[in-house]
Amino acid sequence: MRNECMGLINLDKKGAPSVSKLSYARPIASIPIAGRYRVIDFTISNMVNSRMTNVGIYAKEKYRSLTDHLGSGKDWDLSRKTGGLCILSPENTKYHNQYEGRNGDIYTILANIDYIDKSEEEYILIAPSYMICNIDYLEALEYHKKSNNDITVIYKNIDNANKDFKGCLTLNLDGNDRVINIGSNLGTFPRANIFMEMYIMRRKDFVSCIYEIVNLGTYSYFQDFITHEINNIQVGAYEFKGYLKCINSIQSYYEMSKELLEPEVSQELLYSNKRVLTKEKNQAPTIYKENANVKNSFIATGCVIDGVVENSIIFRKVHIGKNTVIKNSVVMQNCTIESDVVLSNVILDKNISISEGKELRGDENYPMVIEKNLSI
Incomplete structure (x- = not known):
């Protein structure tokens, strides 16, 4: 059965967080976490566990440690002749002097648009690396296909937004789970719909959107396109109900490390039937x-x-x-x-x-x- 969806991990997000001393020489994606993993392992594993065999990573800078960790992708079963794992960079492309918004992710995507355009999957899922969860993207994809949305975004409703997820995006939804607008969590109210910065849409529609944005020259980030065109496109929302942590500060990294010691959290993230895969290193027992x-x-x-x-x-x-x-x-x-x-x-x-x-x-x-x- 042909896979329906390809995965795109975008490391060049608007307002992408910095985890202080831990991300000086590496992207957040390659920060060690949970004893033997890297942050990006969770996102890649979610995609692989959801039967995605074509995964691209858009990396802008400081990605040497990332390429060392990922290698050919064999530890995630992504070392393949067709599809597999591909790390993409916007450096030295034909678009370098043609697109003014090259400080944003639109330029990063545009610089490697052929990779997406030549893929065969009908749908594409775009996700960041720093939203830590164990999610079944197949369920979200089925929701998207039945909803007739142009774009489906994934969110989690939380009751401690005044303490956690500060600076993350929030969604205002109507009664039909349509996105009315996208804002920012300022920590004012305890309950909020936290946008997990994950999108699902048809691959060809995504490519068309990128070219349209470039032709108009209006946006540097795909996120801005969604926010400002919300009344002109049908954006729906899929609710995720599992554990979620956004690694966007030293505090959130430290909090997650402590939460991992709670049995229910470690069971969901690390010990469920949806394994988190990582680079294998054969070591002697402790x-x-x-x-x-x-x-x-x-x-x-x-x-x-x-x-x-x-x-x-x-x-x-x-x-x-x-x-x-x-x-x-x-x-x-x-x-x-x-x-x-x-x-x-x-x-x-x-x-x-x-x-x-x-x-x-x-x-x-x-x-x-x-x-x-x-x-x-």
């Missing part, structure tokens, strides 16, 4: 030495632990020395933490060494972040 004491934590493979770890996420190949205490923290791969160290509410990026006797403490709402490749 060694728990005589003084190891681990409570309510994720511990990846290849670690050596001789201290206390509580409510924390420890990535691959981390060494934790004797009498060291780590609580409410995230320690990324290849970190070495010597003896008698105390870490509380701390995020350590990759390849960090903490010498004996050091004490690092952050706030429970604003963790201390240590950039990668440092020795303290």
Whole structure:
């Protein structure tokens, strides 16, 4: 059976968030998360689990770590002769001096429009990398096909918008789940329809929209086209009811890391029948030495632990020395933490060494972040 839908992961979004020290040298898409994954793994896995075999990633900058992680796409079963995984960049194209709005995603898409135009799937789904969820896109696609919408957007209704998802887009809907307008979550009201920045439409219609936008020269971002043309096109909304987190700040990254330690969240995201796929790395099992004491934590493979770890996420190949205490923290791969160290509410990026006797403490709402490749 021919696949009906192709996937497009857009890393060049309007107002794309920056996760402070964790995204200086990498896009949010390749930030390590949940012990062994990268942020983008969730979006790619959702697409693959929804039988999409043609996935494109529009990356604008800082994507070396992303290409290293994704490789040929074989770990996601996307190393294929037809379709498969394709990473696209807008650099040095024939449109570089022809389109004034080249600071937005319209130019990024235009620069590689042939990739979409020559694909065979009838529909296209566009999604960001930083909306973390485990979603069945097949259900959303069926909803779109039955609705006769020009575009179907995906949203989640939440009751804590005054605390979470600040800065994200919101949808105002009528009684028929039609989008009336698109706004921004300023944190004023607790309940809101959070737009997950995911669109479904016919592939040929999407290509036509891009060319129309370019000819008019009116928009730099596809999101702006939807917002301002809402009265001229039929935009419907599909409601997602599962777990959702937007990784758009250090705080949201840290909050999700803590929420992953809740059984119902980890079960939905990581241990359901819809697996999250990632780059396989064969490591030896973790060694728990005589003084190891681990409570309510994720511990990846290849670690050596001789201290206390509580409510924390420890990535691959981390060494934790004797009498060291780590609580409410995230320690990324290849970190070495010597003896008698105390870490509380701390995020350590990759390849960090903490010498004996050091004490690092952050706030429970604003963790201390240590950039990668440092020795303290």
